[in-house]
Amino acid sequence: MQAPTHMMHTPKLPILLLAALLTLALTTQSHAIAPPPQTDTHIKAALQASQSPVPGTQFILALTLDIDEHWHTYWPGINDTGYGISLTFASVAGLTFGQPLFPTPTRHIAPGNILDHIYENQITIFVPVEVDESIAPSDSLTIDTAIDYLICKEVCIPESITTSITLVVTDMDSKRSIRSSFPHSELILLFPPLLLENAVPDDSFLPGTPDKWFENEIQVTIRDAVRYTFFPYTNCTNPADLITQGDTESKSLTITFDRKYEDDPTTPAKLSGRLLVTMNNGWQKQFDVNYTQQTQLETSP
């Protein structure tokens, strides 16, 4: 029997999100110092925090990127061309930055069967931040972020920009300093399954028969799903035909892997990425999936 599947939902995020939403209507007390505007690049960046840092808790940073009209940049996953956005946070004593949560990109298929997953217009990237208990209230913390990306239209240009935000640490009693301008709605759009019942694939999830695994193929079935769009992360085993298989109106998603680039193609295959699912009622759900081929299957008769 095919084993376990693992859904990655960034466990602490629901709590953070709920906390942020509950305080949404409260009075704003801004502690942020805005950086100077950037004018000579094709992306403008701005950082916001869901609330002031409180020792021993977490908050969410929202990095908003405004992309010049008609230009696009790249999802940090598998693409035929370009390279993905990368973020680098300068070390801040007392703060631990979590994995960035990128929005789901759009598929762009250009002549020549060139498939890229791109971002246009404006996107927001969320970053969970843990605040150490040792930080003293009223301390001022400056968070500096470097953003590297390739921006393309007729031509492609590698660009690097920086942005920063200065936050004042507060104590638990003053925690109501929520930012009213924080993009909560986008956070919900990015992770609707976090607040929905029955959003996790049902127990009948079948990642394919062992034989199909041997053929470097995985089949994902989610109850009531009628369409699947898959956006692989860089650690996903290379899909063989993402143009056809990565966006399919079907009750199941089938991804065939192409392992010709690997030094050792006998290692377990991995399906890792963002899965956008359209249900039979028209709703859409998004999941981060991370399924690894079970090694014991390779020894099955």
Next chain:
Amino acid sequence: MNALKKLALTAVIAIPAIMIAASNTTETTAALTIGSAVPDFTLTDINGDAHTLSDYTEAGNIVVLEWFSPDCPFVRKHYRNDTGTMTNIQADNKDEKIVWLRINSGHTSHASADIDHNTSTAKEWNITTPILMDGSGKIGKAYGAKRTPDMYIINPDQTLAYHGAIDNRPDAAAPGDSNYVATALTQLLAGQSITKAETKPYGCSIKYD
């Protein structure tokens, strides 16, 4: 909690409205495999001279095809004065029977496919071997080339010996520390099999339209 659920449901319903429709446009392109025969072609270079692949292979040459764009940062990083990846490989093999052809498959409507632009770039980057113009994209698509640089090594029997990236660093900043094409050429010339005959290419998209 109910209010939160309603908010979330509203957000989910709103998603279809903000999704950009995915294109389902697909084309038939080549899927060349290592060891298979590659398409022959005749293309004209930036000086107006015609070049036929089979003329070179039948003369016993190994042919390197480099899909090229003068405006792509992934290409440019290999032609900077401090790198010179492509031209250095050529110089290292100048006494061997190796022919290096660059192919620009950008559509003629793009500035990167302008002959004068390619000519001035060739001069600036010390490129002395042909840049072939494939403005219709026919040859690029026949080979399944998607990006610049996209590297192919053709055996003298006109079969595919190598396809993939120039090296192991898929960004636009600097060359990698392992050059796949240089290694493949060395192995071919030594009569050895190529240890990495297929690697994952990287670069800018070829502007076929």
